[in-house]
Amino acid sequence: MRKLKTIEIVRHEVEECKDLPKIPLVLILDDIRSMNNVGSVLRTADAFRLESVCLCGITAHPPHPDIHKTALGAEDSVAWTVSDDPVEEVKRLKSQGYLICALELATDSVMLQDVKIEASDKIALILGNEVFGVKQELIDLCDYCFEIPQFGVKHSLNVSVATGIAVWQIASQMLDKLGE
Numbered sequence: 001m002r003k004l005k006t007i008e009i010v011r012h013e014v015e016e017c018k019d020l021p022k023i024p025l026v027l028i029l030d031d032i033r034s035m036n037n038v039g040s041v042l043r044t045a046d047a048f049r050l051e052s053v054c055l056c057g058i059t060a061h062p063p064h065p066d067i068h069k070t071a072l073g074a075e076d077s078v079a080w081t082v083s084d085d086p087v088e089e090v091k092r093l094k095s096q097g098y099l100i101c102a103l104e105l106a107t108d109s110v111m112l113q114d115v116k117i118e119a120s121d122k123i124a125l126i127l128g129n130e131v132f133g134v135k136q137e138l139i140d141l142c143d144y145c146f147e148i149p150q151f152g153v154k155h156s157l158n159v160s161v162a163t164g165i166a167v168w169q170i171a172s173q174m175l176d177k178l179g180e
Helices: 014-018 035-047 065-071 086-095 159-171
Strands: 023-030 050-056 080-083 099-103 123-127 144-147
Touching: 023 035, 023 086, 023 159, 035 050, 035 065, 035 159, 050 086, 080 086, 086 099, 086 123, 099 159, 123 159
Parallel strands: 023 050, 023 123, 050 080, 099 123, 099 144
Antiparallel strands: none
């Protein structure tokens, strides 16, 4: 085994990627304070070829050097939108047949490893503020809350780390939708 050289790694070009099939998973970032977290989430969305990312509330959006620092260009390959009102965005996605889910500690939350995705599912995953989490008014609109089991002292993970874990668990069940 040897590490691949950069020139050996085959990747799609940005313009080509825009036309490729996407995993039907939309990330909704609500009131994310850190532009580095936003950039990191965009990079994760690019890695898994997610449908889109919606940046809501006070969440910063590209173009911005601090977002680019961690996104490394993913802000150009991932479809993203800006919405002042996350509630309206969630209602819009729900009307389009998306299952609305939040990554949050809640009563009756489903442990992430127990989440089962059906072939026909389209999912919108809400990720909340680094300190306060997902707002109750958004949880009220959810079909499910997903929880990442944790075994240490802390009861939360960095939002971009938690996003990566959740996206892997969900996307790994949806990869066949890409036809690859």
